Amino acid sequence: MSQAKPQLKHFPEHIDLEPVMHVEGSVRLPGSKSISNRTLLLAALSEGTTTIHDLLASDDTLVMLGALQKLGIRWEQLDERTHVVHGAGGALPIHEADLFMGNAGTAIRPLTAALAVIGGDYTLHGVQRMHERPIGDLVDALNAVGAQIDYTGTPGYPPLRIRRGHIVASRMSVRGNVSSQFLTALLMAAPLMAKDHPVTIEVEGELISKPYIEITLNLMRRFGVTVEQDGWSAFTVQPGQRYRTPGSIHVEGDASSASYFLAAGAIAGGPVRVEGVGRDSIQGDVRFADALEQMGVTITRGDTWIEARSNGVLKAIDADFNHIPDAAMTIAVAALYADGTSTLRNIASWRVKETDRLAAMATELRKVGATVEEGADYLRVTPPAELQPATIDTYDDHRMAMCFSLASLDGKARRGNAMRINDPKCVAKTFPDYFETFAGIAKTDLF
Numbered sequence: 001m002s003q004a005k006p007q008l009k010h011f012p013e014h015i016d017l018e019p020v021m022h023v024e025g026s027v028r029l030p031g032s033k034s035i036s037n038r039t040l041l042l043a044a045l046s047e048g049t050t051t052i053h054d055l056l057a058s059d060d061t062l063v064m065l066g067a068l069q070k071l072g073i074r075w076e077q078l079d080e081r082t083h084v085v086h087g088a089g090g091a092l093p094i095h096e097a098d099l100f101m102g103n104a105g106t107a108i109r110p111l112t113a114a115l116a117v118i119g120g121d122y123t124l125h126g127v128q129r130m131h132e133r134p135i136g137d138l139v140d141a142l143n144a145v146g147a148q149i150d151y152t153g154t155p156g157y158p159p160l161r162i163r164r165g166h167i168v169a170s171r172m173s174v175r176g177n178v179s180s181q182f183l184t185a186l187l188m189a190a191p192l193m194a195k196d197h198p199v200t201i202e203v204e205g206e207l208i209s210k211p212y213i214e215i216t217l218n219l220m221r222r223f224g225v226t227v228e229q230d231g232w233s234a235f236t237v238q239p240g241q242r243y244r245t246p247g248s249i250h251v252e253g254d255a256s257s258a259s260y261f262l263a264a265g266a267i268a269g270g271p272v273r274v275e276g277v278g279r280d281s282i283q284g285d286v287r288f289a290d291a292l293e294q295m296g297v298t299i300t301r302g303d304t305w306i307e308a309r310s311n312g313v314l315k316a317i318d319a320d321f322n323h324i325p326d327a328a329m330t331i332a333v334a335a336l337y338a339d340g341t342s343t344l345r346n347i348a349s350w351r352v353k354e355t356d357r358l359a360a361m362a363t364e365l366r367k368v369g370a371t372v373e374e375g376a377d378y379l380r381v382t383p384p385a386e387l388q389p390a391t392i393d394t395y396d397d398h399r400m401a402m403c404f405s406l407a408s409l410d411g412k413a414r415r416g417n418a419m420r421i422n423d424p425k426c427v428a429k430t431f432p433d434y435f436e437t438f439a440g441i442a443k444t445d446l447f
């Protein structure tokens with residue numbers, strides 16, 4: 001057995017992953033994207049200075065840091081693991097800015113709401129795919145209470161032009177079935193609107209991705225604002241609450257990023273331990289480990305770590321994955337190693353993320369030999385007897401690249417052929433060192 005070598009130093013057009021016979025080891029996770037970007041914005045809106053430990057360093061957090069800087073928020077990086085943000089107490093020093101949001105939903109959606117409420121003259125735009133990701137429900141909710149947000153391209157999508165409106169909001173309403181990030185954005189901006197009267201945000205119809213709202217409420221609480229919750233249908237912020245710095249805050253490891261390593265341990269031996277998330281996590285994606293347990297994997301949990309160990313062939317799964325849409329992609333690829341057909345249900349939101357993930361996942365799983373049924377909101381995966389080596393397209397979607405590294409795990413006797421992953425650098429959205437970290441747990445044996 002030999003250790004696979006880190007291979008991604010110069011961002012090649014593709015990476016060839018040799019068949020991996022066994023995985024084992026421990027991985028220190030990068031910071032949670034969802035917590036990092038919320039924390040940055042809340043720290044900027046707070047009174048006082050916030051020291052942030054273990055912020056994620058990736059494309060998505062860079063665009064948030066860049067935007068805050070352009071808005072006149074001062075921040076410094078003290079060392080590799082420590083940032084300091086000087087809050088401006090709900091104001092923004094700079095009232096005109098052109099902001100590049102990349103493809104970061106956790107940046108553009110909350111910033112749109114905050115900027116519309118604070119007021120100024122701002123444009124927000126991103127990469128081409130960002131201009132195809134919906135934002136109309138959020139814009140409608142804000143404009144209905146007096147915000148002035150216009151589309152400069154296709155109605156319903158970024159780019160946006162935000163001008164100073166006159167917001168009078170005591171009741172707002174937002175649809176919850178396209179992205180929970182719209183509700184998150186309104187919740188985070190609500191204390192800025194609730195100066196002398198309560199603000200209630202009602203959710204129209206079904207709310208998807210609910211655990212992400214729990215992350216939002218948890219972090220708002222840490223920054224001094226409590227939200228009254230009427231189930232999942234209404235949220236009220238009482239007046240007079242202002243964001244106040246908690247002093248310092250630690251960003252947990254990313255639970256979605258954990259899914260690849262836990263799945264690797266589940267498929268190819270293990271144990272693999274992820275460090276940085278565990279029983280204490282506020283991220284819904286830790287429930288990925290529950291899905292692995294249903295698939296017959298042995299999971300052990302500590303307060304700040306989770307470990308997965310394989311028990312032979314995975315059991316096929318049929319489940320609703322609405323609560324963990326990101327980590328569910330990892331289940332779709334793990335399903336290649338199951339003893340029958342797996343069905344992932346209630347995942348329509350996949351279609352409006354970094355790519356149309358239902359279509360992309362179906363196409364690429366077929367390349368390795370799976371039989372796949374792609375529904376409007378579900379995916380059914382029947383594994384092949386033996387995985388075919390393939391060239392995997394990643395659609396500028398970090399999760400496609402990370403998920404398909406798992407297809408190099410040679411649980412199915414395919415020998416000597418590499419799995420090629422095109423455009424591996426797309427992992428930089430949330431996990432720039434992903435392939436090096438994966439290589440650290442992979443043991444290859446070609447003979």
Ligand SMILES: O=C(O)C1=C[C@@H](OP(=O)(O)O)[C@@H](O)[C@H](O)C1
Nearest residue numbers: 034106179180181209212326349
């Ligand atoms: O609020 C968040 O941090 C996120 C919410 C989810 O999006 P949707 O609510 O659009 O499903 C998730 O897919 C995304 O990666 C992060």
Ligand SMILES: C=C(OP(=O)(O)O)C(=O)O
Nearest residue numbers: 103104105106326353354
């Ligand atoms: C959907 C994702 O990102 P975003 O925060 O841009 O929505 C994701 O990371 O899988």
